[in-house]
Amino acid sequence: MKKKIAILTGAGISAESGLKTFRDSGGLWEGHDVTKVATPEAWRKDRALVLEFYNQRRKQALSVVPNPGHFALAELEEHFNVVVITQNIDALHEKAGSTNVLHLHGEISKVRSTLDPELIYELDGWELKEGDKCAKGSQLRPHIVWFGEPVPMMEPAMQEALSADIFLVAGTSLVVYPAAGLLDFISSEVPKFVIDPKIPDTANGNNFYLYEEPASTGLPKVKEHLIKHYA
Ligand code: BV8
Numbered sequence: 001m002k003k004k005i006a007i008l009t010g011a012g013i014s015a016e017s018g019l020k021t022f023r024d025s026g027g028l029w030e031g032h033d034v035t036k037v038a039t040p041e042a043w044r045k046d047r048a049l050v051l052e053f054y055n056q057r058r059k060q061a062l063s064v065v066p067n068p069g070h071f072a073l074a075e076l077e078e079h080f081n082v083v084v085i086t087q088n089i090d091a092l093h094e095k096a097g098s099t100n101v102l103h104l105h106g107e108i109s110k111v112r113s114t115l116d117p118e119l120i121y122e123l124d125g126w127e128l129k130e131g132d133k134c135a136k137g138s139q140l141r142p143h144i145v146w147f148g149e150p151v152p153m154m155e156p157a158m159q160e161a162l163s164a165d166i167f168l169v170a171g172t173s174l175v176v177y178p179a180a181g182l183l184d185f186i187s188s189e190v191p192k193f194v195i196d197p198k199i200p201d202t203a204n205g206n207n208f209y210l211y212e213e214p215a216s217t218g219l220p221k222v223k224e225h226l227i228k229h230y231a
Contacts, residue, residue, distance in 0.1 A: 003230055004081040006164035007073060008182055012171025012196060013215045014092050016067040019060060023173050038146045047139075051128055054142045058108045059126040061090040069170065069195075069215030070096035072223040079231040083160045087172060087179050089144055102160065104153050104179050110143035154178050161185035166230060168222065170195040171215050174202040191230075193222050 011021035022034060036042060037053045066074075074097035076082050084093050084101045089108040093101045113119035113134030120143050121134070132140045145151050157179075161167070167186045174180040183202060186192060194203040195211040195218035203210075209225075211218035 002079065002081045003165040004083070004163060005076060005166045005168065005226070006160050006186075007082065007084050007168040007170065008172060008179070009073075009084060009086045009088060009093070009170050010172025010174075011088060012173075013069050013086075013219075014064070014067075014088055014090055015171065016069065016214060016216045017064040017090075017092055019064055019088075019090060019092075021171075023175075035147050038144065039148050040146055041148075043141065043146070048130060050142075051130060054108065054144070055127050057089075058123070058128075061108045062126055064090070064092065066092045066096035067216045069219040070098070072219035073168075073170075074098045076223055076226065079227050080166075083164075085157045085160060085182065087176065102153055102157055104145070104151055104157060106142070106144035108142070108144070111140040112143040114138045114141050151178055157182060158185045162187075164190055166190060166226065167192045168195070169193070169200075169203055169208070170219060172196075172200070173198075174200045195219055195222060 015021050032053055037050060043050050070092050073084060073093065077099060082100060084098050086093055086101060086103055087105050089106055091107065091109060109123055111121050111123045111128050113136060115134065115136050115138035119134045128140060134140055161182050162185050164186060167190050180202065192208045193211065194208040195215055197212060197214055199210055199212055211222060
């Protein structure tokens with residue numbers, strides 16, 4: 001029976017693919033304070049700004065490719081039962097070959113009805129415009145969890161964390177909740193690894209194996225270690 005690995009990733013794993021992180025750009029994405037643009041209030045107040053903000057990020061996300069960090073996680077599937085729980089809205093884990101990816105905060109390539117949240121569509125291309133409507137005639141919005149909105153995928157993510165034999169954290173500052181709270185669902189005897197050039201405080205001294213380096217070098221090392229000792 002293959003051991004199960006649960007992996008929580010954040011913006012840092014996509015940094016070396018060219019996508020800016022939330023924190024390194026001083027909390028600004030495309031020059032905007034994301035907690036001001038990625039909110040239902042922003043959508044109500046200035047829909048055109050929010051549509052443009054996500055169009056720019058969607059265009060960028062469509063132009064980048066996975067890095068060795070993404071590929072290392074995909075390659076773990078040869079030896080382990082792997083679930084990638086990501087806070088990222090890009091599709092780089094899937095592009096690298098990961099087949100079991102849970103997006104806690106939505107996906108940049110998807111849009112949904114503002115009338116019926118069950119109506120979700122894969123957007124063709126990078127641009128979502130004012131006037132692009134769902135089958136029921138209401139404006140489409142990014143299928144993204146904004147600040148202040150609930151995180152429906154948190155429940156399945158907690159279940160995955162509870163049944164993990166091994167836990168990895170890569171490229172996240174662990175400042176956003178409830179995602180960061182996933183750590184509370186990892187039982188204490190499960191080996192935990194953190195890969196980040198700046199180890200987040202939550203992981204420091206919390207019996208994590210520390211890989212204080214970028215994902216592109218740290219994750220291939222962790223992959224080798226896991227195959228050697230746990231496969
Ligand atoms: C909710 C989609 C309730 C949008 C995102 C005060 C205190 C605590 C919490 C709160 C608070 N006030 C409000 C809250 C709650 C809030 C929150 O946590 N705010 C934070 C800012 C304090 N949370 C929410 O609002 C959540 N919803 O609580 O709802 C509710 C419940 C029921 C009913 C109604 C309401 C929703 C949060 C989801 C927001 N959406 N993303 C978009 O992308 O546009 S969050 C977004 O930011 C990302 O998804 C991610 O989660 C977060 C960024 O974090 P990281 O991914 O960790 O990135 P960061 O830049 O911070 O860190 C990068 C890391 O990588 C660093 O450690 C760096 O060192 C490392 N790194 C850099 N380079 C590399 C690297 N690592 C490896 N290799 C490298 N090369």
